[in-house]
């Protein structure tokens with residue numbers, strides 16, 4: 460309908476339509492309210508203008524009137540709230556089985572890596588019609604990942620992961636912006652999201668020159684940093700067995716129970732003392748400052764891949780070809 464008169468950016472994701480519907484509702488409602496108020500001002504100004512022999516009459520309270528102007532707006536606001544919350548929760552909850560992309564923002568570029576291992580800069584290739592979950596972090600200041608055509612905007616914070624997801628519904632190339640002022644070249648921190656037909660995407664993926672999946676790179680790093688000396692799948696290790704950890708509740712030494720999500724694994728590696736697993740001694744060395752964001756992402760992807768459940772594409776322990784070298788991040 461708006462193809463020749465673009466009031467809105469292209470709608471290219473499953474959530475775009477519902478975001479727009481709410482937005483149009485809010486604009487229409489505000490316009491109607493403004494119209495009502497404006498009309499009343501005019502009508503009252505004329506009707507109660509100063510005239511000889513006519514004095515305005517003061518009304519002292521009216522329960523019916525007060526109930527009306529409280530209940531009607533309340534009802535409208537509850538509708539707005541519930542409608543907004545439904546869309547919010549839908550946008551906040553990545554579907555299971557989504558293909559995963561790790562995003563590292565820095566001044567002033569986007570570094571992306573697919574779980575299959577492909578790396579990209581300022582460009583993201585995704586398959587049409589499939590759910591894509593992004594796991595985002597920043598290696599310096601706060602940025603924000605904004606793709607107008609998908610109606611998603613997610614702050615990207617240093618020191619932790621945030622997530623966002625979308626399912627593209629239309630092949631094409633779409634703008635990617637940084638939507639958080641992040642320094643002198645913030646306006647240049649732009650890129651594009653390329654939505655490809657699934658078959659084309661497979662071709663793109665196989666031609667990307669990745670050396671191993673993120674999980675297998677992570678496994679190499681896991682060996683290299685000596686994690687494997689403490690974390691072993693037999694019961695001999697000094698650290699907990701990480702197989703099946705991801706997504707499960709973890710009983711901590713201080714009595715708390717937390718869920719082993721990406722942020723928990725990240726924190727367990729960088730500052731193990733923050734949350735000590737019940738029944739273990741806080742002997743794990745601190746890796747803060749010793750691993751890059753890319754290495755950390757690979758480690759997280761590896762720990763996630765240790766889950767026997769087929770929740771992700773990389774399900775099951777990954778076999779690394781012997782002699783494979785851990786890949787150094789090309790861009791720092």
Ligand SMILES: [Cu+2]
Pocket residue numbers: 564567601602603637638639640641645648
């Ligand atoms: Cu930025």
